[in-house]
Amino acid sequence: MLILNCPYCGVDVEETELAAGGEAHLKRFGPGASDDEFHDYLFMRENPKGVHFERWRHVNGCGKWFHAARATDTLEVFGTYSAQTTEPPKEIREAITAKRPGWTWREFE
Amino acid sequence: MKHYSAFAVAREALRYHTGWERAWRSPEPKKKYDVIIVGAGGHGLATAYYLGKNYGIQNVAVIEKGWLGGGNTGRNTTIIRSNYLQDPSAALYEKARSLYEDLSQDLNYNVMFSPRGVIMLAQTQHEIRGYQRTAHANALQGVKTEWITPERVKELVPIINLDGPRYPVLGGLWQERGGTARHDAVAWGYARACSAMGMDIIQQCEVTGVRQDNGRVVGVDTTKGAIDCEKLGIVVAGHSGQLAEMAGFRLPLEAVALQALVSEPIKPCMDVVVMANTVHGYMSQSDKGEMVIGGGTDAYNNFTQRGSFHHIEETVRALVETFPMISRLKMLRQWGGIVDMTGDRSPILSKTPLQGCFINAGWGTGGFKAIPGSGWGMAQLMATGHSPLTEAFTLERFKEGRFIDESVAAGVAH
Numbered sequence: 001m002l003i004l005n006c007p008y009c010g011v012d013v014e015e016t017e018l019a020a021g022g023e024a025h026l027k028r029f030g031p032g033a034s035d036d037e038f039h040d041y042l043f044m045r046e047n048p049k050g051v052h053f054e055r056w057r058h059v060n061g062c063g064k065w066f067h068a069a070r071a072t073d074t075l076e077v078f079g080t081y082s083a084q085t086t087e088p089p090k091e092i093r094e095a096i097t098a099k100r101p102g103w104t105w106r107e108f109e
Numbered sequence: 110m111k112h113y114s115a116f117a118v119a120r121e122a123l124r125y126h127t128g129w130e131r132a133w134r135s136p137e138p139k140k141k142y143d144v145i146i147v148g149a150g151g152h153g154l155a156t157a158y159y160l161g162k163n164y165g166i167q168n169v170a171v172i173e174k175g176w177l178g179g180g181n182t183g184r185n186t187t188i189i190r191s192n193y194l195q196d197p198s199a200a201l202y203e204k205a206r207s208l209y210e211d212l213s214q215d216l217n218y219n220v221m222f223s224p225r226g227v228i229m230l231a232q233t234q235h236e237i238r239g240y241q242r243t244a245h246a247n248a249l250q251g252v253k254t255e256w257i258t259p260e261r262v263k264e265l266v267p268i269i270n271l272d273g274p275r276y277p278v279l280g281g282l283w284q285e286r287g288g289t290a291r292h293d294a295v296a297w298g299y300a301r302a303c304s305a306m307g308m309d310i311i312q313q314c315e316v317t318g319v320r321q322d323n324g325r326v327v328g329v330d331t332t333k334g335a336i337d338c339e340k341l342g343i344v345v346a347g348h349s350g351q352l353a354e355m356a357g358f359r360l361p362l363e364a365v366a367l368q369a370l371v372s373e374p375i376k377p378c379m380d381v382v383v384m385a386n387t388v389h390g391y392m393s394q395s396d397k398g399e400m401v402i403g404g405g406t407d408a409y410n411n412f413t414q415r416g417s418f419h420h421i422e423e424t425v426r427a428l429v430e431t432f433p434m435i436s437r438l439k440m441l442r443q444w445g446g447i448v449d450m451t452g453d454r455s456p457i458l459s460k461t462p463l464q465g466c467f468i469n470a471g472w473g474t475g476g477f478k479a480i481p482g483s484g485w486g487m488a489q490l491m492a493t494g495h496s497p498l499t500e501a502f503t504l505e506r507f508k509e510g511r512f513i514d515e516s517v518a519a520g521v522a523h
Binding site: 001002015016019020022035036039042043044045047048049052054070072073074075 | 348350351359360361362363364407408409410411412413415417418419451452507508
């Protein structure tokens with residue numbers, strides 16, 4: 001079972017206590033955006049076999065959203081961090097680099 | 110290819126089975142093919158088969174990273190049905206179901222199609238309305254299904270408990286000619302028929318790049334060297350995104366794990382397929398007597414081909430209420446497959462931005478039942494540039510807002 005640390009509660013919680021919220025750090029597009037931008041925002045997702053950044057909600061706990069850095073091919077968790085950011089903090093990136101040198105994801109906004 | 114028949118079995122019995130030949134060849138790749146299909150699962154092999162059979166295109170290679178039929182083709186719960194709400198889906202899945210009817214004769218390979226009937230249980234008021242609507246839609250589409258009462262469900266499935274406190278059975282959508290088939294045999298049968306037409310099935314050969322010239326596909330790089338082609342079909346389910354990236358475009362897909370489990374074998378107790386979509390549980394009894402149980406998907410991206418125990422718990426907990434007699438069954442095996450999900454839970458069978466390159470992906474949790482129809486439509490699309498079966502399933506439909514929304518229609522993964 002996947003176990004993530006809720007950065008607000010500071011406790012390790014099991015998957016059943018959480019709700020997955022899909023890809024993190026999406027840039028939102030609304031009225032005035034081009035068709036391509038809106039299409040990509042709604043339907044195009046990173047689908048890496050490797051490092052991935054996701055939104056999770058501690059739904060049966062504090063109820064707050066947070067972010068997790070995880071590997072989709074091994075289920076390894078690199079760390080969790082606050083949702084109040086548009087890109088992963090430096091220590092999370094370094095934790096990933098320590099284990100997976102040369103990793104890439106899409107560009108952060 | 111030597112014909113399989115009752116006579117052949119008798120002949121081989123008399124000579125100690127020394128005369129059987131390998132079902133398909135394992136050749137080294139040629140320099141060039143008219144068509145290369147990446148992925149030797151059911152959909153890829155069916156595409157190759159109908160390219161040869163319907164359009165005479167037999168200079169074809171099917172390239173497979175692992176072994177033939179070793180992905181989701183061998184990991185599903187083998188259910189075949191076509192009771193879909195939306196017209197394009199019903200047309201495609203019904204084409205597949207009708208091809209399954211005489212697939213064994215067509216391929217000269219016993220795929221053990223068993224049209225034992227499929228019930229989708231209605232366990233909430235919402236499902237009653239939903240399935241009655243589907244039954245009406247199916248009548249208009251020419252797909253034979255009917256809405257049945259709880260009493261009829263009990264007649265068909267004597268082991269069912271109709272009045273569970275949490276998941277009562279309020280009726281069902283019954284498709285009499287739905288059922289199961291042996292999933293491995295479907296892949297093997299198509300592979301044997303493809304090989305007999307002179308097609309090359311190349312296993313243990315990973316595609317590492319898609320070569321293009323001026324916006325047109327010209328071949329692939331593989332672990333067995335470069336191979337040229339006129340047309341390329343990408344039919345790789347969970348790894349579609351990786352292949353698309355090599356070909357220079359993106360797909361609106363996410364890969365998640367779907368899991369299933371199977372019990373110890375018991376005496377025959379249920380001769381239909383029962384699906385309970387509210388609880389994400391499907392159950393049928395295999396010819397060996399095992400209860401084959403399909404569960405739900407993980408909610409997060411996953412490439413590990415493993416399941417998770419709490420999903421099993423959810424599925425089994427609900428099934429135990431509906432089928433009390435399975436409560437003491439031991440489970441033998443549990444496994445996961447990587448399914449590629451689209452936003453509207455319908456597949457993509459389409460041309461791509463790269464000329465000459467076609468994609469067949471996004472079958473999500475319901476690909477096995479569609480194999481013959483998917484191959485039929487995909488072959489028509491690749492050979493002629495257009496297929497009425499696949500025309501609604503384009504890559505552009507998301508941008509154009511023309512969804513084939515089976516996530517709403519089915520309410521759950523299908």
